[in-house]
Amino acid sequence: MVQVIYPGTFDPVTNGHVNIVERAAALFDQVVIAVARNEKKMPLFNLDERIALLEQSLRHLTHIKVVGLQMLLTHFMRENGIYTVLRGLRVVSDFEYEFQLSNMNKAIEPKMETIFLPTDEKHGYISSSLVKEIASLQGDTHTFVPPAVSRALRAKYPA
Numbered sequence: 001m002v003q004v005i006y007p008g009t010f011d012p013v014t015n016g017h018v019n020i021v022e023r024a025a026a027l028f029d030q031v032v033i034a035v036a037r038n039e040k041k042m043p044l045f046n047l048d049e050r051i052a053l054l055e056q057s058l059r060h061l062t063h064i065k066v067v068g069l070q071m072l073l074t075h076f077m078r079e080n081g082i083y084t085v086l087r088g089l090r091v092v093s094d095f096e097y098e099f100q101l102s103n104m105n106k107a108i109e110p111k112m113e114t115i116f117l118p119t120d121e122k123h124g125y126i127s128s129s130l131v132k133e134i135a136s137l138q139g140d141t142h143t144f145v146p147p148a149v150s151r152a153l154r155a156k157y158p159a
Contacts, residue, residue: 001029001030002028002029002030002084003028003029003030003031003032003082003084004024004027004028004030004031004032004082004084004085004086004115005032005033005034005073005076005077005080005082005084005085005086006020006021006024006031006032006033006034006085006086006087006088007033007034007035007036007069007073007085008033008034008035008036008088009035009036009038009041009043009050009128010033010035010050010053010054010128011041011043011044011045011050011128011132012044012045012050012053012128012131012132012145012149012152012153013050013053013054013057013128013145013146013149014123014126014127014128014131014144014145014149015123015126015143015144015145015146016088016090016119016120016123016124016126016127017054017088018057018058018146019119019120019123020086020088020117020119021033021058021061021064022061023117024086024117025061025063025064028063028084029063030063030064030065031061031063031064031065031086032064032065032066032067032080032082033054033058033064033065033066033067034067034068034069034073034076035047035050035051035054035066035067035068035069036069037068037069037070044132044156045152045156047068047070048068049152051066051067051068053146053148053149053152054066056146056148057146057148057149072108073085073105074105074108074109074112077109077112078109083109083111083112083113084112084113084114084115085102085105085112085113085114085115086114086115086117087101087102087114087115087116087117088116088117088118088119089116089117089118089119090118090119090123090124090125090126090127091124095116098114098116102114126144130144131144131145131153132153135153135154135156135157136157138157138159141153
């Protein structure tokens with residue numbers, strides 16, 4: 001079985017994230033979505049909420065698995081025997097950071113390979129940070145995120 005890990009904070013999951021997972025699901029036997037705890041980013045949604053929102057948003061896919069990531073990605077990969085990581089790219093500036101991260105991870109775990117997949121153009125401008133800002137100002141987020149996420153954002157930022 002050919003597996004890939006798609007790591008991220010997913011705070012919150014956007015339609016761009018969903019697009020990447022849907023396309024990866026067509027390329028791999030299983031896509032493991034690793035949701036990073038990453039308290040440094042001060043997430044709006046806690047780890048369990050982000051996992052639940054991803055599961056709800058991706059329930060139309062059959063060969064995905066959503067897990068919490070509370071360790072170094074390379075350690076998680078070693079423990080699970082999965083050495084391919086998927087990184088989504090929205091804009092060219094994403095590539096610089098992702099390329100540096102890929103090289104750092106490869107230095108830690110030489111077996112690791114990174115695959116970069118650009119999001120579809122129609123989702124390229126969407127970011128979790130912008131979605132949270134729109135929601136915090138009572139804006140409508142339904143075109144940027146799955147329905148469950150839009151509802152969760154309204155609950156976090158009531159009018």
